[in-house]
Amino acid sequence: MSDEERYLAISPGAIVPEALPDFRIYIRSSGRYVLWAREGNKVSSDQLAKLAEGGLKEVFVDLKDQIKYEQYIEESLGSILENQWASGDQKATIFSSVSANVVKNAFESSLGLGTMSAEVMARTQRMVKNSLIFISESKSLQALAKMIGHDYQTYEHATKVLWFTVSFLRNCPEILELIQPGYQNLKEEKKKEVVRQCGVGAILHDIGKTFVPVEILRKEGSLTEVEWEVMKRHPLNGLSALLDTDLPMFVKKGILQHHEDFNGGGYPMGLAGMNIHVLARVLRIIDTFDAMTSRRPYKASVSPRETVKIMCGKPVGNGGQEDPEQDDRDQGMKRCFDEELLRKFILFLGNVKLDQ
Ligand SMILES: [Fe+2]
Numbered sequence: 001m002s003d004e005e006r007y008l009a010i011s012p013g014a015i016v017p018e019a020l021p022d023f024r025i026y027i028r029s030s031g032r033y034v035l036w037a038r039e040g041n042k043v044s045s046d047q048l049a050k051l052a053e054g055g056l057k058e059v060f061v062d063l064k065d066q067i068k069y070e071q072y073i074e075e076s077l078g079s080i081l082e083n084q085w086a087s088g089d090q091k092a093t094i095f096s097s098v099s100a101n102v103v104k105n106a107f108e109s110s111l112g113l114g115t116m117s118a119e120v121m122a123r124t125q126r127m128v129k130n131s132l133i134f135i136s137e138s139k140s141l142q143a144l145a146k147m148i149g150h151d152y153q154t155y156e157h158a159t160k161v162l163w164f165t166v167s168f169l170r171n172c173p174e175i176l177e178l179i180q181p182g183y184q185n186l187k188e189e190k191k192k193e194v195v196r197q198c199g200v201g202a203i204l205h206d207i208g209k210t211f212v213p214v215e216i217l218r219k220e221g222s223l224t225e226v227e228w229e230v231m232k233r234h235p236l237n238g239l240s241a242l243l244d245t246d247l248p249m250f251v252k253k254g255i256l257q258h259h260e261d262f263n264g265g266g267y268p269m270g271l272a273g274m275n276i277h278v279l280a281r282v283l284r285i286i287d288t289f290d291a292m293t294s295r296r297p298y299k300a301s302v303s304p305r306e307t308v309k310i311m312c313g314k315p316v317g318n319g320g321q322e323d324p325e326q327d328d329r330d331q332g333m334k335r336c337f338d339e340e341l342l343r344k345f346i347l348f349l350g351n352v353k354l355d356q
Helices: 045-053 063-082 088-108 118-137 141-150 152-170 173-179 188-204 207-211 225-231 234-242 249-256 278-293 304-311 339-355
Strands: 007-010 025-029 032-037 059-062
Touching: 007 063, 032 045, 059 063, 063 088, 063 141, 063 152, 088 118, 088 152, 118 141, 118 152, 118 188, 141 152, 141 188, 141 207, 152 173, 152 188, 152 278, 152 339, 173 188, 173 278, 188 249, 188 278, 207 234, 234 249, 249 278, 278 304, 278 339, 304 339
Parallel strands: none
Antiparallel strands: 007 059, 025 032, 025 059
């Protein structure tokens, strides 16, 4: 095996100060691979500064350490986004490949959609990369980095919500017209920007969970009244974390109102019907769909088909009778959604399956 085949090129931006990667890192010098950092040794800011000065585009890990490297990247994703030695492009590239894998895993496991094609995978990477560039331009990167560091599951969920939101809205120009009046007459580039901004709202929708203690986020079993009150503050916390950013108003409204129910029973304000921003009504549907089809700390995952039934208010199991044992967090969902949007989303889901 030649040296080129033995080593995996990685981005220097993936190496964060004070990290303790359990694999060796090499640099290439005069055509030879030279050991740069030993496994288990902290990489110092000085070392990274020298690396950045040298202008190296890539460093290397042994191919046999690829799995360790991938685990390290997942664990360090929040820190990588805050890594001062990484360029914006390096961050966006690393972030998009980890995020695309999150979507791919969901496709192939809980959603049961089969293998994700290379084309859908590449499109997903582009979608996430574009969102991240926009997030960093709008000064909300730090908030996202904090959320990932706080709770990886919230990030995984947010990534899938991003994928569904962008894929769904691309098929529904009439909804985009409601989000951004005049959308249909915009130039192609501007249209893409509106969709991208909706995607940013989707990936940031639960950013306020950074302020909810992980013991509450990961709690198995019901929340106490006090814990529930803390949890219910996350849309407001999310808005306050993003208040000083340059995100468009519809993104901020989408985040603030993503737990408002169509029948007025949601939080934080108890808005109803069309008083809830249309992006928030879309997020309410997709957030619920992804939460139910994913494994939650307090409940096993539900199949996409059953999820759709529950969301439509149809009793499942128990011979079509109401199941009194059914989790009340799901029971209450029946009248949460804008029926018209839910119908469109279900049609879209049918097409996702046919695409595969
Ligand atoms: Fe939420």
